[in-house]
Amino acid sequence: MSAEFEIQGIGITELAERHGTPLYVYDGDALAANFRSLRERLHPRAEIFFSLKANPNLSICALLGAQGARAEISSMTELVTARRAGIAPRDIIFLGPGKSRAELAACLDEGIYAIVCESLGELELIDELARERGVTAPVALRVNPSFSVKGSGLTMGGKPRQFGIDETVLFDQSDLAGRHANVRLMGVQVYMGTRILSEEVVAENTGRIFDLAERLSEKLGFDLDLVDFGGGFGVAYFDGERDLDQERLTTLLNPVIEEFAARHPGTRLINELGRYLTAPYGTYVSRVRYVKTSMDENFAVVDGGTNHHMAAVGIGSFVKRNFPIRLLNRTDAGETESWHVTGPLCTPNDTLGKKVQLPPLRPGDLIGVERSGAYGPTASPVHFLSHGYPAEVLVTGGRDHLVGAPEQPEDLLRRQRLYTDDAPAADAAH
Numbered sequence: 001m002s003a004e005f006e007i008q009g010i011g012i013t014e015l016a017e018r019h020g021t022p023l024y025v026y027d028g029d030a031l032a033a034n035f036r037s038l039r040e041r042l043h044p045r046a047e048i049f050f051s052l053k054a055n056p057n058l059s060i061c062a063l064l065g066a067q068g069a070r071a072e073i074s075s076m077t078e079l080v081t082a083r084r085a086g087i088a089p090r091d092i093i094f095l096g097p098g099k100s101r102a103e104l105a106a107c108l109d110e111g112i113y114a115i116v117c118e119s120l121g122e123l124e125l126i127d128e129l130a131r132e133r134g135v136t137a138p139v140a141l142r143v144n145p146s147f148s149v150k151g152s153g154l155t156m157g158g159k160p161r162q163f164g165i166d167e168t169v170l171f172d173q174s175d176l177a178g179r180h181a182n183v184r185l186m187g188v189q190v191y192m193g194t195r196i197l198s199e200e201v202v203a204e205n206t207g208r209i210f211d212l213a214e215r216l217s218e219k220l221g222f223d224l225d226l227v228d229f230g231g232g233f234g235v236a237y238f239d240g241e242r243d244l245d246q247e248r249l250t251t252l253l254n255p256v257i258e259e260f261a262a263r264h265p266g267t268r269l270i271n272e273l274g275r276y277l278t279a280p281y282g283t284y285v286s287r288v289r290y291v292k293t294s295m296d297e298n299f300a301v302v303d304g305g306t307n308h309h310m311a312a313v314g315i316g317s318f319v320k321r322n323f324p325i326r327l328l329n330r331t332d333a334g335e336t337e338s339w340h341v342t343g344p345l346c347t348p349n350d351t352l353g354k355k356v357q358l359p360p361l362r363p364g365d366l367i368g369v370e371r372s373g374a375y376g377p378t379a380s381p382v383h384f385l386s387h388g389y390p391a392e393v394l395v396t397g398g399r400d401h402l403v404g405a406p407e408q409p410e411d412l413l414r415r416q417r418l419y420t421d422d423a424p425a426a427d428a429a430h
């Protein structure tokens, strides 16, 4: 017993003591190595854009940016984050079905590479904002394709969706390229869904998207400066799943890219990736507070829960499937037993793992939910029961850096005002 989990030579006990628990810890060197290895294998014409949605931490974004990642963003704060992380405007695209006037204006003012437009109404607004500024807005069309490809956790094509503009609608708008004087249509974006674990499906999607982009640009009469063929590369979380094989993936994908790239020498080809770039390199660490049994079942109540890690409740599934969970502070060679790992929230849903095989646990033990570097706190109800954001620690070059401070009660209360009877009414105060 007693060998403990380490990241780049730093023991988990030391990390937990220095930064407190619960915390997210990211292995920055492994994350960078994965990016470099994909970058080396992927067709050189395909650019990798990091989808900040998966992990909007400034330092994670900067670390990926330093490796050559560009940024795909969907909110004002993500725009500020990407810029502050050192990503150049020409390497930023902004998408999302409900962009605000302020967000679109900021895209134009920053001079980002492309706004990915998701509706005809949005196109009108972009035109208006560009006219006010005396600029021409570079706009790529997000297409909701008529086809769908199986094998994704969340299918995007071939269904009524709030995302993008239906392929059939676009093919009916033959005047679209000339309709708005301050808009320059310059590209096509299609995103087929997330959690794709089949190399064949990725290659097939990409081929179909290239074909659609070509047909659309011909029909509407605009040049393809950019084709964004989505991404959605998955990672294995659950029993029976396996990670994408980079070698096999690029062996299938690169010829598809080459075929298109050769015919379109001036077109930027964009691949948007979130989960694949970050998920495997983050671990959610919590400490066991209490152990107890209820009706013969073991419960370990830990100090962090689904308020920080909603995905652990189950991704797109009604049946709870466990993320990989392990004991971090010691490795007992001995037998394991069945444990429910539950958090501090007052709801039965606050279960990080159900019937997980773990060594006998005791208070003080450190439990890790692995593969948690994507859609962690950012996709969780971090303010439920007012616990706030957990600490985030990035380890690079054998050193740990606190890259996200845990929220304190005052951080959470700062935005609130105590109502009093004799205070002036809100409208009078302004």
Ligand SMILES: *Cc1c(COP(=O)(O)O)cnc(C)c1O
Residues within 6 Å of the ligand: 051, 053, 054, 095, 191, 193, 194, 195, 230, 231, 232, 233, 272, 273, 274, 275, 276, 374
């Ligand atoms: C969420 C999203 C991504 C990132 O998806 P991952 O599965 O995390 O890689 C990329 N593009 C669009 C349009 C998205 O909505």
